Amino acid sequence: MLVSIFFIFIAVIIIQFLYYVVIFGKFSFAKLQPATPKRIPISVIVCAKNEEENVKKFIPLLAEQNYPQFEIVLIDDASSDNTLEIFEEFEKLYSNIKLVKVENNEAFWGNKKFALTLGIKAAKYEYLLFTDADCYPNSKEWITTMSSQFTAKKTIVLGYGAYEKIASSFLNKIIRYETLMTATQYFSWAKIGKPYMGVGRNMAYKREEFFKVRGFMDHMKIRSGDDDLFINQAANKSNTTICFSPESFTYSQPKTSFKDWFTQKRRHVSTANHYKLFDKNQLSVFYVSQLLFFILSIVLLLFQFQWIAVVSIIGFRYLFAWIAMGFAAGKLKEKDVMYWFPIIELVLTLTQLNVFITNTFSKPVHWK
Template sequence: MDLFLLWTLFSLGIIIQAVYLLVIFGRVAFFKIPSSSQKTNNEEPVTIVVAARNEFKNLKTLIPKLFEQDYPKYDVLIVNDRSTDRTKRLLEEMMAVYPRLRSVTIQYTPDHVTSKKYALTLGIKVAKNDVILLTDADCEPNSNQWIRKMTAPVRENGKQFSIGYSGYQQKPGFLNRWIQFETLMTALYYLSFGLWKTPFMAVGRNLCYRKQFFMEVKAFKGIWHLEGGDDDLFVNQYATGKNTAVVLDPEANTTSKPKENWKEYRIQKKRHLHIGKYYRSEDKRKIGFYALSHALFWTGGIALLIYFGLKQNWEHFLIVFGIILGRSILLASIFTASNKKINGIKVPANILINDFLYLGYFWILGSISHQSKDIQWK
């Protein structure tokens, strides 16, 4: 390949990467978390909705945690989606202990809709309150202020969507370290653009919106047939800079149980990545420009290092190496600062190694997921 072209591609990658890291992701890294929210008179009732299928063990842990919240007016609705384990019996026992716990049982799913969207729609439809707070059965709130902080933009500021962060438990092993990195990378996309008033996605493990709005737009109209997208595609369709707020506060987060083997992780990510092809074109570009510049940076940089190494042109070799090192230091700094703001802890280990591996994740698994037709919830 022509040396001039290599330099051009490498330089283009560097410029775009610098814009993303400093200007876009910097919105999270340099974000000033507001002081703790004070209790207000506007303590509008909230309904927590959880769609669950065969989640007996997780619900047994989650339900008591949900009733530890420091918020006066809320109830919990569990949608029991065709469970074959002991979920129904557990809910009956729990409802005797927690008066504000309710359940809806689904016996079957119509052919023209996907299971989780159907479960969520029925749950939201029968919810007592207009403010809906969503999470999953394998999640837990990080603090007893979760309800108050996650719903504040909707209750107090007139927003239709409140977007929060949901991470994963830290455990030993390379897979978990990768999950921590990839989850933070994804969060930087949607939290940063959300803070820039151009939201394009969210995660259903920590999402709030109004029932009235959900019903007015006819729920998941147009995406009923897609397995997944009950969170990110719904937000992608209707979230705007005016009606959406990002909640960036460790006390407003939830934490999920991570996948513990590569097969389960691959199935999960195929579903997530597959849905991305249905985003609006401008939102695909938000992710695509970073991924393309990331690929140009690494492939161009490595190619230049090999070229100058073979030519024994050590002066230019060191220039390229210095640029790669400088970008790596910037990346580590931005990720560390961002993770501190999001999670209140230091960034996961092996960030630079995982950054390189992100090439294969995005371009290989992403391409496979884009074409996949065997996507399923459970």
Template sequence: MKIEVPDLGAARPLSVVICARNEALNLREYLSVVLEQDYPVYEVVVVNDRSWDGTEEMLKDFGTRYKHLKIVNIADGEKFIAGKKFAVTMGIKAAQYEWLVFTDADCMPASANWLKGMQQPADEQTEFILGYSPYLKRRGILNALIRFETFFTAVNYLSFALKGMPYMGVGRNMAYKKAVFFKNKGFAAHMHIPSGDDDLFVNANAGKHNTQIRIHKDTQVWSEPNTSFGAYLKQKKRHFGAGKLYKGKHKFILSCQIVFQFLFYAFLIALMFFKPALYIALGIFALSIIIRCFIYPRLLKRLNYGGLSIWFPLLDILLFIFLVFNGIVSIFVKKVQWK
């Protein structure tokens, strides 16, 4: 595993792949930022996946102004396999360059140097780059919870990658070689589930020696967060389903994290029912907060969530409650889809 400063002198051609299903509003706002990157040779492949909101017409308009935009339209019909994985596969097949950079229609690169940071490294051994994609700040406790959960997830997958055990990436900001996709038969192993075009592909094919990470502020991609609890729950259910197909060692480690967190809060609650132990419970909780006060604020600031520093004790509890609730709901609600 390597974490390097990108070589801004190198600039091999690359293809950006974006899948869009009824994303006309987001494309109008964010696509131009992707198309106007400070990078010499690249194309942007946008896959219009059966949209009916005017996405196709909007992309045609963009195409008249940006010659490096390539549009792939997927028609609605029985012969097509519905879902984002099919759309991503069509985008990859249409891409003319070997190095592929992925993002979503509701995402905005943090700077014009995004592609310089996500470009193919000089080291040919590197086949994956895992980037970071924070969510935009909006009003409300749901937005704070979403951003804190994103922070927690990012710290997990980026730190594991640094230790030589990459287990996931986010499709809002990642890159890999086209040859890796076809050599490993794309998404064939998990085409039957709607999620996992990003994390399951990384989990199966990224390793200690072929993966780098990028967290520099210029290489980040900002994303629009869900604005309703229902939409957020639906998104996390998809992720929960993909996690069941992780490698055994990854599932074990991630499960241990959840179990230890559950036992921590369960132990605290149990102690609070016994009056003599109440102060012990409060002391343990206070100690855990003090310890994390030396860790979380610096990480939150580095990952562009500095404003959450004073709220993390409350958000940590809320996130735990949500994860337990999501796990229970995911057991009984099986059917999920992309859009």
């Protein structure tokens, strides 16, 4: 029995090696490719619902971008606070701000995708750059850097949406590591030619890509997924590229309680259930291999089966995983989380298992 478990353990390590080194290595060990600024007209689209405090702080940062020709499309999705009033003041203050007011619609009540669709249609320019109302760019060159990746063929650009660092919080390290891991995955698969998701905190595409797939119509009834479900449907090897220059990052405030973060993760995981079959399978294989690695390691060590070999294999696995994720963390300015890598990885794997079990018995709530 233990011999069979040992061989399964070896198979799991091989799968882990293929993911961390062969697949994730496409991004982790990639060189930053310089790009020439395109200076194409850009519409920056921000959708907000009850975000009065965030938009006060962050919209001026968008307006101050160092870019020759851009507009900011502010979408108020039927907010019940002062978001709309603040947007109206910004519209008066900045000549390149356009306001889109969305009223509650019985057919699309509380649906962010409906609000975004109205904003996309109202945009003046063909190239669209998206971020969330609770996000801010890392530099005044955000638009320049993201738009520089557009070419005649590459009409979808996937960026990195990071979270602020809270030095004294271990939860913050978990959240940032999970964000790092997610980005490493979707950047790597995009470089392989199998893009499957992006984050609405930082992504760009040409408007024609939106209409090619009928916008959000095929998944309008799913409240989440205005970013990843759209990319899962519209992106392919030919039209998609990535941008990971630090100037292109956006930042937002992370959750500060485990309960809120857990709720957020439940929404993300439930959305992933609607990905294409290949994408769901590759994600499932990776996370199952993560879980089996911990379970089989414990079983083999408890029964002291070939313990020297088992410990050596475990050490080898941590070495290649640490190196791969360490290089990715360096690119995405998240190096400090790697000091806690073994602990964070275990906590995250158990949390994902908890999310899966919880979502099996109840549905998460989406959008505000």
